[in-house]
Amino acid sequence: MSQVAPGHPLSEGPARARRAMRMGVHWTDRVAHGLLILAGLALALFLLAPMAVILAKSVEDRAGEFVGLANFAQYFATPALLRSIWNSVWVSSLVTVLTLPLAFTFAYALTRSGIRWKTLLRNVALVPILAPSLLAAISFIFWFGNQGVLKPLMGEGQIYGAPGIVGSMVFATFPHALMILVTALSLTDARLYEAADSLGTSAARKFFTITVPGAKYGLISAAMVVFTYAISDFGIPKVIGGNFNMLATDIFKLVIGQQDFAKGAVVAIILLVPVAVTYGVDAYVQKRQSALLSARSVPYVPRRSRGFDWAMAVFCWTLALLMLAVLGMAIYASFVKLWPYNFSFSLDHYRLGLIDAGIFGAYLNSLHLAAWCATLGAAFIFATAYLLEKTRGLDAWRPFVRLMAVLPMGVPGMVLGLGYIFFFVPEGNPLHFIYGTMAILVLITVVHYYSSSHLTAVTALKQIDNEFEAVSASLRVPFWRTFFRVTVPVCLPAMLDISRYLFVNAMTTVSAVVFLYSPRTMLASVAIVNLDEAGDIGPAAAMASLIVVTSALVCGLYYFAQAWLDKRTQAWRH
């Protein structure tokens, strides 16, 4: 020791240096802990608290007195409301049964056939995601309504009610199922098929013993997602439901139409039941899923087969054209002067119906909302996921934050929105000031779409070796430097994905925000609901078209940003 010159770090002795290092780690760790606690508290505040208040409200009367289960008793004594439960369940089940085989076949064609233009087909099939669900319903009215182009196909029947709801919902849920099933079918081990071939197994047998079991979890997951979407969606039954009531429209009528919040809370809780069941089933199934791919797996390369490829191509293009027909009809109708009597081209619905009527501001508000969600929201979600996955300590708190991050998937937007009213409207709440502002819309939208974004972030983070953090820690580099120097650049593609997802959903969501907008913060999607309520279906179609076009353009921008970034920062992947 004495040989070391004074002033050299080592002169203070290795023991001290080690202690200093440990203290340094502790200090930065504490920052991480503090941030993680804050993030968890924020999620609790904006998710758990509003949900808890719904439970409390459901056992109070209109004056706020505790009445036990009287609201529930009253609810179950009202046949009209009871019927909605049945309507919701059977419609959602039917939507699931119809969507699943269609999406499965489509996904099968994309992954297991030799058809051309797969990327194009896939993108077309994902188009419904860019539109508010209301658009599908509006289009179905123009196609199959009493003055619809294809009304003769309806015979004596009416599109209003269950048929229109089911059709629109199949359109709206299709891409969600498709994405899950494509992933499920991509994960396959070609060796299984090779073995089957060498044993002379028939195609049908291969399908049922290899393909379906392999995609089993994807199928279950897709079924759950479709069912949950269908039972929670509000826009579609509102626009095309006629007198056909569902739980989501009942909540709206009770809360907005009659301002009967207690009864609304009861329906919200009833709506939570089927969603919670599907959510539980999905969670259970996902846990049981074991790795399909091992290091020795061989990727499946579809073989060309004329007949099969032809059949698949016909199927896919038919569906893709149907999707474009639904989308295109809303856009076309928004330019028709007076459906069905004057089909001349006109901008009236945009000029008179939106701008002169003073509703165009709603579109700008939606852009604001989407921009906030895509930036602040995405940053918060990603940072929280990072703190959860890559920092150490605080082991008791982590599972709670993790639960908060995946819970929003099981909460329908209207239920969350109702919870926000209950929680933020009372003036006693110190956060009351955010009620009626854009901030509350940003918050609820981010929370509503939290889970998918979180899972995307976690998947990306898991691809990065934890060694980076370990090495940084041993080099006394604070975690945030690692975060900004390593994690963020590596995960940029995933961050862009999250950002885009939040942007598009903020543009299209209705259910989460329909209770919370104020005259200042009216949104485009809500404006569609109001226009349709007044029978102003032309401007409603115009507003829906604006949303789709915006979402599509923004997705295009993200695509180019992604490509550019790939070139600049993702060279290590190649």
Added chain:
Amino acid sequence: MNRSFVTTAAATLALAALATGAWAQKTELLVYTALETDQLKAYTESFQKTNPNIDLRFVRDSTGVITAKVLAEKANPQADVILGVSATSVAIFEAEGMLAPYSPVGFAALNPMYSDSKRPPYWVGQDVYAAVVCYNTVEGAKKGIPKPESWADLTKPVYKGQVTMPNPASSGTGFLDVSGWLQSMGEAGGWKYMDQLDANIAQYTHSGSKPCRQAGAGEFVVGISFDFRGNDVKQKGAPVELVFPKEGLGWDIEASAIMKNTKKMDAAKKLMDWVATKEANEAYSKNFAIVSHPAVKPALAHIPADLEKRLVKNDFAWAAKNRDAILAEWQKRYAAKTEK
């Protein structure tokens, strides 16, 4: 300072700034209204010509929704002014003690029939709106469905599944229909009529405009709506004829009032002053055939000049007192109706 602190702080600040929003130098009135979106702009412009320093923020919805909202907020009222909400509903707010009486400048010149009878009045009427049936001539001819002349006609089997009307719980137009039938046919007769009509109804809509717009688009042949929307749909070129059923038309008044709890009483009074001006009445007269100011004579292309004579006798006190009971009975009878 480390960077993630800075980011977090910036994010928090941004959120806070977002939350507080713009701070207005102008006075801003929160106005609850059931006026149609396409009327609000013209009215606001007319008001701001003389009151450029008062901004109007509208919470707009159907009459039933606004009524429910005002009543639900009774403990902590949000609105400063009620503008253009049915007199039946405004009379309920008055009975609940939520309104401040005020006699606008120029009130004396208005037709007293269309405002509150107390002095000073708790509410001031702007105009009268009345039931109108929109009948689509093209679809009628195609389907062999004749033009109805009376309320009774609409119960004929030929109209089955071809008639839409607004839900009285959400729509002021729906309520004036129901209230008008109950008053002109007697309670038992009115409910019996609605039972028969219900058999022909394709949809009960949320708003009073939708039935006429649907009829205009040929979606259904007949829409029970109100005069402003009927005139508007026909004006825009839809092949509809407006029917004024010969038994008489249900009607209501679009009324305005000041909420007692407003912290902006001066601005609220300014808005009420505008409501009573001749200029405002001229703005109403572009939409309605009967307005409060006797010197303003509206001339609407498709509404007969003698509309006033076709109205049924309407007892607002009775309607206000029985509104809840009527709606409950209506819900019980027809809301449970499922899809056809």
